[in-house]
Structures are given as C-alpha cells and as structure tokens.
Amino acid sequence: MTAFRLDNTASITTGEEGAPEAPRYDRTQLTAGIVHFGVGNFHRAHQAMAIDRLLADGLARDYGICGVGVLPSDARMRDVLTAQNGLYTLELRHPDGSREARIIGSLIDYLYAPDDPGAVVERLARPEVRIVSLTVTEGGYHIDQTTGEFDPSDENIQHDLAHPGAPRSTFGLIVAGLRRRRAAGLPPFTVMSCDNLPGNGHVARGTIIAFARLQDADLADWISAEVSFPNSMVDRITPATSDADREHIRSAYHVDDEWPVPAEPFFQWVLEDDFGNGRPPFEQAGVEVVDDVTPYELMKLRLLNVGHQAMAYFGYLAGHRYVHEAMADPDLRALVRRYMDQEGTPTLPVTGVDLGAYKDTLFERFSNVEVADTLARLCAEGSDRIPKWLVPVIRENLAAGRSIRISAAICASWARYAEGISEDGEPFGIVDRLAAERQEAARRQRAHPVAFIENQSLFGDLAADRTFRAAYTDALAMLHGEGARATYRKIVQRATGS
Numbered sequence: 428m429t430a431f432r433l434d435n436t437a438s439i440t441t442g443e444e445g446a447p448e449a450p451r452y453d454r455t456q457l458t459a460g461i462v463h464f465g466v467g468n469f470h471r472a473h474q475a476m477a478i479d480r481l482l483a484d485g486l487a488r489d490y491g492i493c494g495v496g497v498l499p500s501d502a503r504m505r506d507v508l509t510a511q512n513g514l515y516t517l518e519l520r521h522p523d524g525s526r527e528a529r530i531i532g533s534l535i536d537y538l539y540a541p542d543d544p545g546a547v548v549e550r551l552a553r554p555e556v557r558i559v560s561l562t563v564t565e566g567g568y569h570i571d572q573t574t575g576e577f578d579p580s581d582e583n584i585q586h587d588l589a590h591p592g593a594p595r596s597t598f599g600l601i602v603a604g605l606r607r608r609r610a611a612g613l614p615p616f617t618v619m620s621c622d623n624l625p626g627n628g629h630v631a632r633g634t635i636i637a638f639a640r641l642q643d644a645d646l647a648d649w650i651s652a653e654v655s656f657p658n659s660m661v662d663r664i665t666p667a668t669s670d671a672d673r674e675h676i677r678s679a680y681h682v683d684d685e686w687p688v689p690a691e692p693f694f695q696w697v698l699e700d701d702f703g704n705g706r707p708p709f710e711q712a713g714v715e716v717v718d719d720v721t722p723y724e725l726m727k728l729r730l731l732n733v734g735h736q737a738m739a740y741f742g743y744l745a746g747h748r749y750v751h752e753a754m755a756d757p758d759l760r761a762l763v764r765r766y767m768d769q770e771g772t773p774t775l776p777v778t779g780v781d782l783g784a785y786k787d788t789l790f791e792r793f794s795n796v797e798v799a800d801t802l803a804r805l806c807a808e809g810s811d812r813i814p815k816w817l818v819p820v821i822r823e824n825l826a827a828g829r830s831i832r833i834s835a836a837i838c839a840s841w842a843r844y845a846e847g848i849s850e851d852g853e854p855f856g857i858v859d860r861l862a863a864e865r866q867e868a869a870r871r872q873r874a875h876p877v878a879f880i881e882n883q884s885l886f887g888d889l890a891a892d893r894t895f896r897a898a899y900t901d902a903l904a905m906l907h908g909e910g911a912r913a914t915y916r917k918i919v920q921r922a923t924g925s
Contacts, residue, residue, distance in 0.1 A: 432683045433511040433530065447516055447680050450532030452482045454513075457491035457535050458555050460707075462616075464597045465562040466494035466504055471531065472517055472665045472690040474560060474621055477712040478533040487707035489555065493536040495547055497563075497597050505539040507685045513537065516676050516687040520797035527692075528680055544594055551604025552611065557704045559604070560619040561631060563597055566811035566860050568624070568634045572884045577637035588641050598638045605639075605654065606646055617655040617702045623732060624815060625724055628658035628699065655703035660724040662695040662731065664792060666800045691798045693788075697723040722777045729771045730782075731789055732816045737763045737833070738793075739805035740840035744850060744911035750800040754793045758916045764790070765922040766833040774823045807858035809841050810865060814885045822887075825894060835898035836918050838886075842879035843906040845869035850910050873907060876900045 431446070461478070463470060474492075481487035494513075496505055508515070513534040519527050540547045551559065561567075571578040579588065587599030594600045605615055618635065620627035632654075640647035666689055676687045697715045710716050717723070735750075741762065742753035753759050767786050775782065792798075821834045846869040847857050859865055864882075871878040880890045880899060889895045905914040 431681060433514045433516070435512060435514075447518075447528035447530050447682065449530040450479070450483070450514075452485070452488075452532070454491075454532050454535055456488065457482070458489045459493035459536055459550075460490040460555055461492045461558045461560060462495060462551055462556055463492050463560045463562070464495045464497060464601075465564070465567070466496060466501070466508070466534070466537065467562060468665045468668060468688045468690075469661075469663070470494075470562045470621070471515060471534070471688045473661055473663050473694070473696065474562075475531055475533045476517055476694075477696065477709065477714060478707065479529075479531045480712040481707055481709075482533055484711065486711060490558070490707040491535040492533050493538065493550060493556075494534055495550075495597075495600070496537070496539045497541075497595070497600070499541070501539060502541075504686070505537055505542075508534065508537045511685065516680065516682055516684045518672075518676065518687060518689050519692045520689055520795070520799075521692055522791070522795045522797060524797060526679075526797070528676070530682070540595070540600060544600065547600050548594070548603045548607060551601065551616070552607035552613070554613055556616050558619055558702070558706065559601060559616050560621055561597070562621050564808065564811065565622055565624055565815055566808060567597065567622070568630050569598070570630060570634065572814045573887060577634050579638070579641060584638070588638075591642055598635055601635060602639045602642065602646070602650075605635075605650055606643070609646065609649055614704050615650070615654045617657065617704055617706070619657055619659065619698075619702075621659055621661045623661070623728065623812075625728060625819070626658055626721070627724075628656040628701070632656035653703065655701045657699040657701040658720040658724070659699065660695070660697040660720050660727050662727055663693060664691045664795075664798055664800055665689070666798060667804055689798065691792055691795055693792055695727075722775070722780070725775055726777050726780065726782070726785065728816050729774060729820055730767050730786060732812070733771060733820065733834075733837070734763050734767060734789060734793070735805045736809070736812060736817060736841070737766045737837050739802050740809075740837070740844040741911050741915050743802045743806055744840065744844060744906070745915075746850075748802055750798070750802060750805070751794050751796045753802060754790065758912070758919055760790070761919045761923075762833065762836075762915045763793075765919060766837070769830055769922060770824055770834050771820060773827070773829055774820050803858075806844060808860065809845070810859050810861040810885060813838065813841055818886060818889070821889065821895060825892060830922075831895055832898045833918060833922060835895055836902035836914070838880065839899050839902035839906060840911070840914075842869050842872060842903060843911075845879065846872075872903065876903055 569578050583596040587594040594603050620631040624630050676684050699720045700716045738753040747753045821831050824831045845865045868879045877890045880886045
C-alpha cells in the first residue's frame, strides 16, 4: 500500500483503514498565539499535544504554535516540518504492547533564526503572540552553577549584547521582541519555561532580566514589572526518534513521516496560573493549573529525574543499553528504589500526595519495554543535570545529618562514566557541553580520587566535606577495582543493613 506523505491530511482523514487519527480542525483558520523555542521530541509529545487536544475540541484557536530553532542542529527540524506542513505522528506506546497514534496539527509555522533573525523578532512583536514558551534544556539558561547568577560569557550572548539588532541567542531574540512590543505600546507576552529546572519560571525571569539590564536598564525594569514567568513541572518520557521508528510508522500506519515522536502514555503538566496576557484553557487538556508548583517539581526532579541518573551511568557501565533492561536488573532496580526511599523522599515538602504510589508508578514507567528509552539519552548532559537535580539533595541531607551514601555513589558513577572507557577497555563518546573538561578530570582520578568533584562550579564545596568525600571515594574505588555491578550490589547491601 502506498504511504501517505505528511504534507496534508486530507486523504488520511477519510478514514483509511489503519491510518492514525488526524486533525479534523481547519488549520488554515488558526492563529499562532504561542511562539516556542526548542522544538524537539519532548515539546512535540507534550505542550504541542496538549494544544492539539484543545484544538480538536474546538478550543484555543488563537493559540496555534510557531516553532523557532536557534541552534545549527535545528536546521533539520526546519526542513522536516516545512516539508510536512508542520505535521508529525505522535505514537503512544503502552506497556501491554498496544499503541495509539495521532497526527498532531498544532505546529502551524516554524522559523529558523539563523536564516532570518529579524523575522523571529517581528513574529515575537505581533499583537496576537501572547505566550513564548521554552524547552532549551537545563544548560540553556546561562546560569553560573556556583553563584546562581546569569553568566553572559557565551559567545552568542556576547554577540547579542554588542549587536541588539541582529540577535543569535534565544534570550537575545526574546528581549528584542519585548523591546519592540514596549516601543509599540503592546502588552508583553508571558514567558513560559517547560524545562526540567527547579523554579524554571524564576530562572527564565532571572536570565532575561539580567540580559536586558546589560543592554537597557529601563527595558529591564519594564520586563521586571510587566512580564509574567509562570513556573511549571513537565513529565513524559520521550525517547529520541530512530530509523526503526520511521519505518514502523510507515509500515503500521502507511504514513511517510521523517520525524515521528514515540512516547509513553503517561502525561503530566503542572502549571502555575500566572499569565499576564491570556492563556488557553489548559485545564481542559489535562493540565493541572495550580498556585504553587514547587512541591510537584521537587517530587519529579528528585525522584524521577535523579532516579534516571541513578540507573544511567551504573547501568551503562554494567552493559545495559535500555532503561527497561536496567530495571530488569534486580540489584540496579533496588539501588534506584533505595535512593528514592532513603535519600530523595526525606527532602520532599510534599503533602497530600501518596509518594509510595508515585514511586511505584515511576518503576512501572521505567520498565515499559515498548518505549525503548536508552540509557545513553539519560547519560547525556550530566554537567547540567547532576548539579541541579542531585547536588541539592546531597546538601539538604548533609545539613540534616541524613545518609548521602547512594547519592555520593551516583556522583561516582558519573565520574567513572566520564572517563569514556568501558569496563572492557572500549572507548565511547560523552555527550556533555563540558565533555572535554569532564573527561580530563575523570582521567586524573585514579591518581587523584577527588579530581572530578573539585570543580566548584558543579559541586560547590562538596569535595571538602568529609562525609561526602569518604562516601564518594569509597564508591569510586569500588567502581575502579570491582566494576559497576559489584559496586551497586554492595551499596544496596549496605543500604539494607545486610
């Protein structure tokens, strides 16, 4: 059977047998009220899907999405979405092997900033744009890990500060758009971060105001007074797309899609109700709109996200390559649960939530064979994840006199992984913005065991803390001397008192 190309959905909506559900709303009548920076798989499985749900119900017609790419790697997304008229297939993969697919139509335009930064600024300045949302990764906010302040040293930030009329960076573009709106007497848009950061709205606010202040103090004051930055917590496990996924979509649904999105069925989005210029009725798309996101975000970051890091480096070194494989390893599974119960949970100020049930759900999700999430994806960008997600847990537990043994071992597993050499002596690549620096430190640690944790921009003064240092170096020595499997088995035995 001939596969349908995703440049329109007219033929698919006729009810072709086996075809995925396609948008039945008229996309030509939508307005792009949202501009989104960082159109990757997560955004397309999460926020774009939520807007698509609203559109399918006849709602949010003024909140179609215009995607924006800033990085050179975004050029391929530009090409694919342009060829497919913004359409793509989202396939949810259930643990029982069943799958459900839908063609998402909420992305109605895409701009690649390096092609024409002026076009992005012009779009941001349009009156119909009410929300600018972000998934630019944890490291995309230019925050100094030691001071918590904006770090303007990035070359694109420096360029934008010197050339405000031709911005290259996400924040240079956003501030240029806000400047133009202010000059035109238009209300500002709301900036909505959807990245895995504690207080992501506060972080976005700090970065944008600090950037603006280096250009124009009056503009910075206006942003501070007028722009809303809601916090949010987002959750859906979304693997990278493989060639096998493309072939599966073609054979199962007869759709030629160059960039389909596989995802787990679980979806959660907790959003602070702080919008200065209107918003879609997110509640009707399954979003929890609340007054305070903090308890939810800490629960997710310190259980799910750190749980991922707990299994990632140990699992990869032990020879596992998929998350479900790691969860089938009883000792590694026990390590992740011991971390959650003994070190993560005591730091959570959560009331009214059954944390035991939440953790059980996490293990069900991690064990979903159909998602086929890779440990390599979880191992990436440790320099942006461990300091933001795990180091605060360590600090709180040290201050309270509680155990940090497993958390220290997770840090040691990252350090051993960062050597870039398997236990069989085979080299592997490290994906991290500080890869060269981290690998250099890791390769000195056999002679100098605290070399990796002496970087204060990542670990602060933890290398000088006796309790942490002892637990960390003990785990690192086991990793070097006995290997990953023996190390996490022993750590679990100690944690259970056996």
